[in-house]
Amino acid sequence: MSTIDDVRDRIDIVEVVGEYVALKRAGRIYRGLCPFHDERTPSFVVYPDSGNWRCFGACATGGNAFDFVMRVENIDFRAALEILARRAGVVLAPPSPAAAKRESERDRMLAATAAAVDFYHAQLMRGAAADPGRAYLRARAFGADVAQAFQLGWAPAAGTALVEHLTARGFGPDALVAAGLARPREGGGGVFDLFRGRLMIPIHDARGHAIGFGARTLDPDGVPKYLNSPQSPIFDKGHMLFGLHRAARAIRAGGVAVVVEGYTDVIRAHAAGFDNVVASLGTALTEHQVKLLKRFAGVIVLALDADAAGQAATLRGLEVAREAAAGDVVPVPTASGMVRYEHRLDVELRVAALPPGRDPDDVIRADPETWRAAVAAAKPLMAYLFDALTADLDLTEPRGRIKAADRLIPVIADIPDVVGRSAWLSRLAALIQIDERDLAARLPAAGGGGRGGAPRPSGEGRRAGGAT
Ligand SMILES: [Zn+2]
Missing domain, CATH: 3.90.980.10 (DNA primase, catalytic core, N-terminal domain)
Structure with a gap:
């Protein structure tokens, strides 16, 4: 047994979480106010049997005791392991x-x-x-x-x-x-x-x-x-987010992180009281950066210059972010004591389009309300991709419709849950006026894919499912 397994088996998730959250027993689970966002009615649940926790509120995240301690203490895995090992009385091997x-x-x-x-x-x-x-x-x-x-x-x-x-x-x-x-x-x-x-x-x-x-x-x-x-x-540039140490508290409290590109964008935002803003230190958000933010936020808003939006480099960056944003497949205990496997949707990606040619620094300096409104009006990534990937096409022409389908079907095929996939397929069908069944036939996993809510061994992970 690995040291990590040993620690996990010995600790009591209710005790660990109970140090930070007042928990009330409700049958086989415990409830409390989520420590990661502001709320008045408890939507934070601890499952003693599986050793997991989950917020059903604004953060919509969950995990095991390690994830909890990493988030609540704002520390990396190794530091969380040290804390929990001490609790569990497990001696970690001294470093070589x-x-x-x-x-x-x-x-x-x-x-x-x-x-x-x-x-x-x-x-x-x-x-x-x-x-x-x-x-x-x-x-x-x-x-x-x-x-x-x-x-x-x-x-x-x-x-x-x-x-x-x-x-x-x-x-x-x-x-x-x-x-x-x-x-x-x-x-x-x-x-x-x-x-x-x-x-x-x-x-x-x-x-x-x-x-x-x-x-x-x-x-x-x-x-x-x-x-x-x-x-x-x-x-390591790809693993860092500029401003995160100052933004972590606000991001956690509101469940929303806003990602911009530049240092001065972050500094301006914080100076104006928008404390939940961080910068990616490059044009595209890396998978590591998304994973880092997932520890703090249920929603990531990418603030993009409208000129850059739709450009290939930006869209590729969004693909990476979307892939990293999708959760792993995790076992979830059901009321009847059975276990089913579902995607843990750790984070929702949204895109806020800024006025053309203006970066967040300009926008906030000119009028903080424009910024507030742009972030509030951020579109879910799929809706954004629908717009961005069809902006240059004439959808009244067959050629434009075929191109729209070619570009959007792979994106739709990657949606991890069946309901979402089918909803976006309908939307594409309506957009290009092609029968939905004809489009569905082009989805690689249509019909027998068994993704999303269907039972499957967790070991397959999201890679095997091709899901993101
Ligand atoms: Zn929460």
């Missing part, structure tokens, strides 16, 4: 010497990064050479309070200011290079600052540790416009 060394190197990189955040921030607030940085923030109407809240900074243009500062604090050149803060000089002879003459935006992990930077040049000819920290043991 190699793992212990890696861990202490990581700690060293985090410490160097935290010291760099402080240094850059002090430069921005008081440094004589940071005028361009302060002027930029003033021009964008970001006040000192915002600079402080996000620990914004200024990297001096002189090549070794940070290296000298951190060297004096005991960080060796190797640690600075490993942490992505410095670079070795060509032909040897020490290291120099990686970031020079840039506005520094610290990036934190979900627990609030600074792990890297987005660094904006203020030189109109400077390239790249944004320089990110290099990939390192502490910084």
